[in-house]
Amino acid sequence: MTAGGRAAAGGPPVMVVLRGLGLGALLTAVPALRALRRAHPGHRIVLAAPASLAPLVPLIGAVDGLLDVSGPGPVPLGVAPDIAVNLHGRGPQSLAALRRTGPGRLLTHAHPDFPEVPGPPWRGDAHEVRRWCDLLGWYGVAADPGDLELEVPPGWVPPPVARPWAAGQAPESVSASEPEPAAVDSGAAGPGSEGFPPGAGPGPYVSPPDRPAPAACRAPAGRGAARPGPRVPRSRRPASVVLHPGAAAPARRWPPERFALVSLALRQAGHEVVITGSAGERVLAEQVASLACLPEACVLAGRTGLRDLVALVARARLVVCGDTGVAHLASALATPSVVLFGPVSPALWGPPHGPHVALWAGRSGDPHGDLPDEGLLEIGVLEVLDAAVNLLEVGVR
Numbered sequence: 001m002t003a004g005g006r007a008a009a010g011g012p013p014v015m016v017v018l019r020g021l022g023l024g025a026l027l028t029a030v031p032a033l034r035a036l037r038r039a040h041p042g043h044r045i046v047l048a049a050p051a052s053l054a055p056l057v058p059l060i061g062a063v064d065g066l067l068d069v070s071g072p073g074p075v076p077l078g079v080a081p082d083i084a085v086n087l088h089g090r091g092p093q094s095l096a097a098l099r100r101t102g103p104g105r106l107l108t109h110a111h112p113d114f115p116e117v118p119g120p121p122w123r124g125d126a127h128e129v130r131r132w133c134d135l136l137g138w139y140g141v142a143a144d145p146g147d148l149e150l151e152v153p154p155g156w157v158p159p160p161v162a163r164p165w166a167a168g169q170a171p172e173s174v175s176a177s178e179p180e181p182a183a184v185d186s187g188a189a190g191p192g193s194e195g196f197p198p199g200a201g202p203g204p205y206v207s208p209p210d211r212p213a214p215a216a217c218r219a220p221a222g223r224g225a226a227r228p229g230p231r232v233p234r235s236r237r238p239a240s241v242v243l244h245p246g247a248a249a250p251a252r253r254w255p256p257e258r259f260a261l262v263s264l265a266l267r268q269a270g271h272e273v274v275i276t277g278s279a280g281e282r283v284l285a286e287q288v289a290s291l292a293c294l295p296e297a298c299v300l301a302g303r304t305g306l307r308d309l310v311a312l313v314a315r316a317r318l319v320v321c322g323d324t325g326v327a328h329l330a331s332a333l334a335t336p337s338v339v340l341f342g343p344v345s346p347a348l349w350g351p352p353h354g355p356h357v358a359l360w361a362g363r364s365g366d367p368h369g370d371l372p373d374e375g376l377l378e379i380g381v382l383e384v385l386d387a388a389v390n391l392l393e394v395g396v397r
Contacts, residue, residue, distance in 0.1 A: 013082035015043040018098055020069040020088055022248075023306070023325030024349070025128075026053050027148070027332050029087050030060055032132035035143030036085065037062035039136075043082065048075050055307040059150040073097020083107065087132050090122040107139050128349050148352060150310075150332045158312040159304055161240060161274055161297060240274045241266050241388075242313060244321035245288050246281035246301070251369030252322045254340050254376055256284060260291035261381045262320060262388070267292070271317070271392075276309060276326065277301030318391055320384065322376075323349060323367075331356060336391040338384055342376025343367045355394075357387040 015036065019029050026049055037045060045062060048069040057063050069075055072093035075084075084103035088094035091111040098106060099114070110119040120138040123131065133143035245259045263273045275285040275298060285301035288294075304312065310329065313319060319330040319337040323344055328351075330337035336355035339346070343365035346358035361375035 012042055012044045014046060014077075014079065015040060015083040015085065016046045016048055016067070016075060016077050016081045016098070016101060016103070017063075017085040018048045018069065018073065018075060018088045018094055020049055020071045020073070020094075022050070023053065023056075024328040025325075026056060027150075027325070027328040028128040028349075029132055030062075030150070030332065031129060031143050031145050031147040032087055032136055033060055033062040034147050035133070035136050035141050039141045040083070046077065046081075048073075048077075052306065055305070055310065056150070059152065059310070073100075075101055077101050080104070087135075107135065109135060125348075127347060129352075146352060148332050149334060152310060152314040152333065156307060156311040156314070158240075158315050159300060159308045161272065161300070240312065240316050241271045242274055242276055242316045242319045242321075242326070243288065244276045244319065244324065244326040246277040246284055247322045247324040249368045250371055251343050251365065251367055251373045252324065252376065253284075253372055254322055254342075254379065255372065256288045257291060258381050258384070259288045259320075262384055263288065263292035263294060265385055266388070267294075273298060274312070275299050275301060276304065276312070318388060320388060327351060338387045338391065340376060340379050340384065342373030342379075343369065355391055357391065359383060359387060 017033065017036065019026055033047070044064045046065045046067050047057065047063045048067045050070045051066065051068040054066050057066050067075065067077060072088055073096070075097050080102035082104045084098040084101055084106050086094050086098055086108035090109050092113040095108050095111055095114055095117065098108065106117060108117060108119045109122045110117065120135060126134065129145045129148070133145045136143045243259050243263055245253065245256055247253045266273050273294060275288050275294065277285045279302035282299070282302040285299045289296070289299045300312070313326065313329050313335050314333045316335050319326060319335055321327050321337070322340045323342065327337060327339040331351045331354070334354060337351060338357045338359065339351055341350065341358055341360040344367050345364060346360050350358040359379050361378035363375040365373045365375060
């Protein structure tokens with residue numbers, strides 16, 4: 001991609017903004033991007049970020065073009081920009097990559113490798129949204145950390161999901177009375193302690209009318225045996241509850257058995273549940289669906305592009321996920337969410353005020369670890385269901 005520079009072909013001056021990270025990282029930078037647009041309405045703003053994020057660009061309302069960049073650079077802009085903005089990290093790689101573009105002005109945090117470049121000091125304890133707003137504030141650009149919300153165009157529709165009972169009569173799910181509470185294990189003793197016999201699901205299972213409950217979905221016995229869970233409000237409209245069990249690192253992945261138990265309780269209350277994820281997370285999503293006796297049609301992992309995912313989350317009744325990009329998508333779309341934090345505090349990456357619940361055991365760890373974080377494993381199924389119930393009761397959409 002080529003964009004006009006400070007005086008290229010008489011066009012508008014160019015600003016390049018580096019944020020070569022994923023979905024959640026881009027969404028946390030939305031307030032800063034909008035602030036840059038307000039401060040520089042005559043510039044052509046080029047976002048240097050992965051091409052896979054292109055569907056989000058028109059929803060931000062502050063970006064004129066996308067330059068495909070993953071990581072801290074290089075930034076092959078082709079011409080010298082008037083302004084370069086480092087919203088990627090503290091440096092030095094990102095800072096060096098932007099300097100190589102030859103900008104007239106560089107907005108970045110200070111780094112000891114570049115003592116000649118001014119900027120505010122990096123704060124490790126800052127929330128990711130606030131960090132970039134404060135950076136711009138140091139340069140005199142006012143940014144509102146609450147300016148996160150995206151509006152989805154009416155033409156964006158979520159992908160169709162076949163009902164689990166598509167071949168038969170649909171279960172009654174509009175009764176004003178509450179169902180009996182699902183029996184669930186607390187799930188607080190770590191993976192492998194949910195009480196599932198080898199090859200069995202987490203039970204109990206409420207089958208559609210005239211269909212017997214599969215044996216693999218009946219309540220287990222012995223250690224981790226089921227006990228009464230919270231009463232989940234019945235669904236009154238066919239909007240999905242989105243479960244997203246994946247995350248970039250195992251340290252931030254809550255056990256699939258526990259996601260399955262949450263799914264069972266929600267389905268017992270008549271909620272349509274879908275499992276999302278990337279193509280690489282499809283096996284994990286299928287594992288959750290199998291344990292919860294969900295049909296394959298409810299597994300959307302690997303079947304939705306970013307545009308489909310945005311439309312799905314925008315119209316969902318609830319999102320339950322770990323500390324990953326989908327959590328930030330729910331925040332940006334004002335969709336109620338329950339977000340499970342493990343090695344990273346929600347004070348750094350958590351959702352804003354609103355219809356969101358961040359669960360955290362209060363301990364920090366390695367976000368890139370190869371095993372589920374110990375603090376994450378302290379969050380039990382009943383705690384997640386309690387949070388989900390509270391959101392479903394006050395925010396039914």
